[in-house]
Amino acid sequence: EQMSEAGGDALEPATRYDAVVVGAGFAGMYMLHRLRGLGLTVRVFETGDGVGGTWYWNRYPGARCDVESMQYSYSFDEELQQEWEWSERYPSQPEILLYANHVADRFDLRRDIRFETRVTRAAYDESANLWRVETDRGDHVSATYLITAVGCLSAARIPDFPGAGSFRGPSHHTGRWPHEGVDFTGRRVAVIGTGSSGIQAIPVIAERAEHVTVFQRTANYSLPAWNRPMDPEYAQWVKANYAELRAGMRTSPAGVMGTSNTASALEATEEERLREFEARWAKGGVSFLGAYGDTAIDPAANEISAEFVRGKIREIVTDPRVAELLAPKDHPIGTKRICIDTGYYATYNRPNVTLVDVRTAPIEEITPTGVRTADAEYAADMIVYATGYDAMTGPLLGIDITGKGGLSLRRKWAAGPRTYLGLMTAGFPNLFTITGPGSPSVLSNMMVSIEQHVEWIADCVERLRAGGIATIDADPAAEDAWVEHVNEVAGHTLYPRADSWYLGANIPGKPRVFMPYVGGVGAYRQKCDQVAADGYAGFVLS
């Protein structure tokens, strides 16, 4: 097998691998490393011309992870976690991309990654027990194992507004940001969307642009990040205690450090609540949601947290009309992915920022010179689409995957994704889906969930090979039970009350199914480990 370099035009040197991995973000990189360690031949295909996945694509201004640096990193290599130094409390996109590249160098990963190559088809060949994989470069390779590491939020989506093609200026989706950057100086910028991406980008764009018009359909709850330079003493303390801290993260609900209160908000006095909320607000980040144990399940308890945040918005935003528009009232806090910001609400106090409510007056078309809603036309030289993703299933169904008997994944998942543990889907032997629908994934620190899946899959592959077992597939009955369990657990929470991408509600026509597993990464890991210890209960080995 030869080295494959980014941009090389040659066809695949080899055609047969033990495993094909789709994607070279944090999941694909670690999967490659683990499988190599087992002595497998592996080919990774990656659409981008570099590693890093979401952090390769999301180069919009203000892009930053809202899991803290010391926690958003690999734990599998002691030297790596001791040597790498993060410069801020929350890592910026450029720094995370640097880290991804460092890991690729450190473990010499690039030689097995074929860049600028998108997997278009994968078909299970039953007679040969091989996955036949095709790419947009005309490669045809086969592999015993096909492992998707495609990410949950990688299928960027721009709504099909009429006239979008007629716009005279540049337009950019946050998740497909130009590598050379974008100059906003002197520009009137229209930003559509106020999810995590919009909320991070808007304050930074507003500092540079002549004018920013923000088109908001749903007001979002956002908590302050209070980002700051890394405290070296803190970093040292974490490093000295990594073993214990990482172990705690792995068994926690969301894969992060920190203390979640189990007490009920309804049983606390108003004074106690205020103290708790203020302390968590001052701490910054997602810990606010952990103030009380019933926030995610009890509407009255949730409303108390939500109202506290609305109060903060009213305090920060000087124009009461704008503050009311920004204060979310149509969904419980935490049921859409919580946002973490730096100066977001205060940005609306700037004279060069206008908030447009497109809930009451929707966007009707993009014109050559701006955005027209039912009410008015807003002039713009540039459009930023912060309009999100076809989440979780989008990246998988973007590949034409067929399993046993020619069953297509698109057909199988037409009414929503069906998996066993989010790891496999029945009828697609030897196909593993890292952080697939039905696993905690997006409801957790992705690094923790990625490592857990990669390690579970690597162990499974090792045991199959050692035992001379040719295939593993999900048992349809176990899959049905898991899908039911995932739904049931979600049904006990307030999550289904929001029109979120967790439910596919942002994509017209997408089935409304709660896709991630809300049972917590600790409980989930235990379940996966138990299944493996029981000889892969719920899987069919043959």
Ligand code: N01
């Ligand atoms: O996307 P989103 P995102 N007309 O889907 C609006 C992760 N992430 O890229 O809410 C008008 O959240 C849409 O409105 P509505 C994180 O998990 C993490 O911001 O559907 N508006 C919404 O306001 C996050 O949740 C980080 O009514 C339209 C926005 O566009 C996920 O990625 C940073 C519209 C889309 O928000 C996705 O976040 C960034 C239309 N037709 C992202 N269609 C960090 O770690 C859509 N919208 C920090």
